[in-house]
Amino acid sequence: xxxxxxxxxxxxxxxxxxxxxxxxxxxxxxxxxxxxxxxxxxxxxxxxxxxxxxxxxxxxxxxxxxxxxxxxxxxxxxxxxxxxxxxxxxxxxxxxxxxxxxxxxxxxxxxxxxxxxxxxxxxxxxxxxxxxxxxxxxxxxxxxxxxxxxxxxxxxxxxx
Numbered sequence: 001x002x003x004x005x006x007x008x009x010x011x012x013x014x015x016x017x018x019x020x021x022x023x024x025x026x027x028x029x030x031x032x033x034x035x036x037x038x039x040x041x042x043x044x045x046x047x048x049x050x051x052x053x054x055x056x057x058x059x060x061x062x063x064x065x066x067x068x069x070x071x072x073x074x075x076x077x078x079x080x081x082x083x084x085x086x087x088x089x090x091x092x093x094x095x096x097x098x099x100x101x102x103x104x105x106x107x108x109x110x111x112x113x114x115x116x117x118x119x120x121x122x123x124x125x126x127x128x129x130x131x132x133x134x135x136x137x138x139x140x141x142x143x144x145x146x147x148x149x150x151x152x153x154x155x156x157x158x159x160x
Contacts, residue, residue, distance in 0.1 A: 007079035018067035028063035
């Protein structure tokens, strides 16, 4: 059974924290808050509704992009899988819900962004046997990928 996924609009509570594992893999930790703020039709004032706080983690190139692009207070669109983190603190076992971030970016309704493609990586040292381009096929696009232009290539042009 797959982990539950979440996607929505949240706000960054703090600046992202970028760290590296002992093997050199980038990890960014972000604290996010989702809320259901609504305008009260009687008073015409904004009122905060339910609030959901969560810690998110981004890995590899996404982690570096998050740390270099996003900052405290930004509204973002985020998607990922929910999971339970467990640890022991002062002899007590603790658990918290966390978000494994798959995609995140600024909400362009409130910010502008300049998009730059990351340079393609061809080494497989990013862990998990995946090439830096995200394909799990040793750096080659899947054969059914209509965006690929050939072995290891890609194109900015749509396949239609």
